[in-house]
Amino acid sequence: MRRLLCFFIAVVCATNAFAWGQKGHDVVAYIAECHLTPATAQKVAQVLNGHSLVYYANWLDNASHTKEFAFTKTWHYANVDEGFTYDTMPKVESGDVVGAINLIVNQIKGGLLSPQDENIYLRMLIHLVGDMHCPMHAGRKSDRGGNNVNVIYFGRPASLHSVWDSSLVESAHKWSYTEWQQQIDRLGAKDIAAIMSGSVKDWFNESHAVAEQIYAEMEEGSKISYDEVAKYAPIIELQFERGGLRLAYLLEYLYGERTAKAE
Numbered sequence: 001m002r003r004l005l006c007f008f009i010a011v012v013c014a015t016n017a018f019a020w021g022q023k024g025h026d027v028v029a030y031i032a033e034c035h036l037t038p039a040t041a042q043k044v045a046q047v048l049n050g051h052s053l054v055y056y057a058n059w060l061d062n063a064s065h066t067k068e069f070a071f072t073k074t075w076h077y078a079n080v081d082e083g084f085t086y087d088t089m090p091k092v093e094s095g096d097v098v099g100a101i102n103l104i105v106n107q108i109k110g111g112l113l114s115p116q117d118e119n120i121y122l123r124m125l126i127h128l129v130g131d132m133h134c135p136m137h138a139g140r141k142s143d144r145g146g147n148n149v150n151v152i153y154f155g156r157p158a159s160l161h162s163v164w165d166s167s168l169v170e171s172a173h174k175w176s177y178t179e180w181q182q183q184i185d186r187l188g189a190k191d192i193a194a195i196m197s198g199s200v201k202d203w204f205n206e207s208h209a210v211a212e213q214i215y216a217e218m219e220e221g222s223k224i225s226y227d228e229v230a231k232y233a234p235i236i237e238l239q240f241e242r243g244g245l246r247l248a249y250l251l252e253y254l255y256g257e258r259t260a261k262a263e
C-alpha cells in the first residue's frame, strides 16, 4: 500500500513538473485580459479565433507532451545553478523560457506568420509568461528546479517544485481565477509601470532571486504548513500580478499602440 502511495505521489509530482498549477496560469491570463485596451483585446481575440487568453492559458502543458510540440518541452523554465547567472549558465540547446518568449515576440512582431502559426505562438506566449513567474521554473538545474528537493507539506512528502507550482496556491486562497484577480490586481499606475519596465531577462532574473530566497528558507526535509502558507502567499500573489501585467505589456507591444520594448 505504501509503495502504491509513493508511486501515486510520484506520478502526481511528475505531472506537475511543467508549470504553475492550472489556477496560476488562469489567474495570470485573466489579469492580462483585464489590462488590455479594447482595441488590443479585439485583435488578440481575432488571433485566438474568438477565444479568451484564459481559454488557452494551460494549453501548452498538455501540448508539450505530444509529438507535435515536444520541441517546447524545455521552454517552460530556465535553470541557473549556484555560482552562475542566467548569462553565465550553460544554455540548453532546445531553448529555455527566456529565449522562447523573445523568439515568439519577435516572430509575431515580424508580421510574417500564417494566421495558424500566429495563433499557436500566441497560445504559447500566454502560458510561458505565466511559467516564468513561477519561482521554481527559475530554479537550479542541480535539483531539477526543486523537483529533487524533498519537503513535508502538511505531513505528506512533496517536492519543493510541486509545493510552489500548486500546493501553496491552493492552500493560500480557495478563490476562482476571477476572484484572485479581484483580490490581488489592485496596484496603482506607478507600481504597474514599474512592474512593466525591464526586459524579459530582467523579469526572469527577478523570479530567480525569488527562487534563491525559497532555497535558503525551504531546505531538504523542511516541514511546510500554516506558518509558511501565511508567509509565502503574498509572494505568490505578487508573482501572479507581475506575470499578468507583463503579459498585458507584451500584448500591447504586439497588437496595441505600444512601440517600444526593452531588450
Ligand SMILES: [Zn+2]
Pocket (backbone or CB within 6 Å): 018, 019, 020, 060, 061, 076, 127, 131
Ligand atoms: Zn508550463
